Amino acid sequence: MPPRIATTAPDECMVEAATEVLGGKWKLVILRHLQNGTRRFGELHRAIPGVTARMLTRQLRELEADGLVERKVYAEVPPKVEYSVSPIGASLKEITDRLEAWGHWYREQVRD
Amino acid sequence: MPPRIATTAPDECMVEAATEVLGGKWKLVILRHLQNGTRRFGELHRAIPGVTARMLTRQLRELEADGLVERKVYAEVPPKVEYSVSPIGASLKEITDRLEAWGHWYREQVRD
DNA sequence: CAGTATCCATGCCGATACTG
């Protein structure tokens, strides 16, 4: 027999799965930039004002560990590292686009 | 004359506007519950395992201050307080639904 | 260029006890 009240408490906690992976301060911003194409470390650094190299590195490594971002190192001097969205990261494009649009709209609403 | 390279650095930082407001550990989870209808404090507390009363209060107050949630106090004993999404909060339903679905899908992908 | 290493401040958040 099926569980009695299973449907009254669905696994809405799956948003938690999302926030665990996207929760970092710069992660959605990074993803948003990478949705537009592969970027080098320095490009990202310049494109995101306010982030430090330390934080950019950390967040990128976490995104990589979570399978959202791919990191490609070229054996050159000077060093060259390219970041891009993985297939999983690319699947977030609709959501980041909507968040972007919503953020824009929200700002309009709250400017009294 | 138009700015030279304006379009190369569009205001993609608008996702930051969204994360500032949605960034709390429980905010999206709370919103997700309130999208399904008005809830009392205790109902939310029981519906979200792991959250403490302190954190639930704080996150609800921040959501209220940011205009996403409305709080209605009934002058009764015992006290009764109802929370619901504001029109602005309701505008996030599509996004929270998608995040929920994505979180579910993501979990499937990463279970090795 | 693409990072690390080190130090350090903030504050997020939990646990516990208490209240109108």
Place this chain on the structure above:
DNA sequence: CAGTATCGGCATGGATACTG
């Protein structure tokens, strides 16, 4: 029932200096 008060740990994240 719906909170608040207080304490405190620990992760998050910034500044600065340094490196292969």
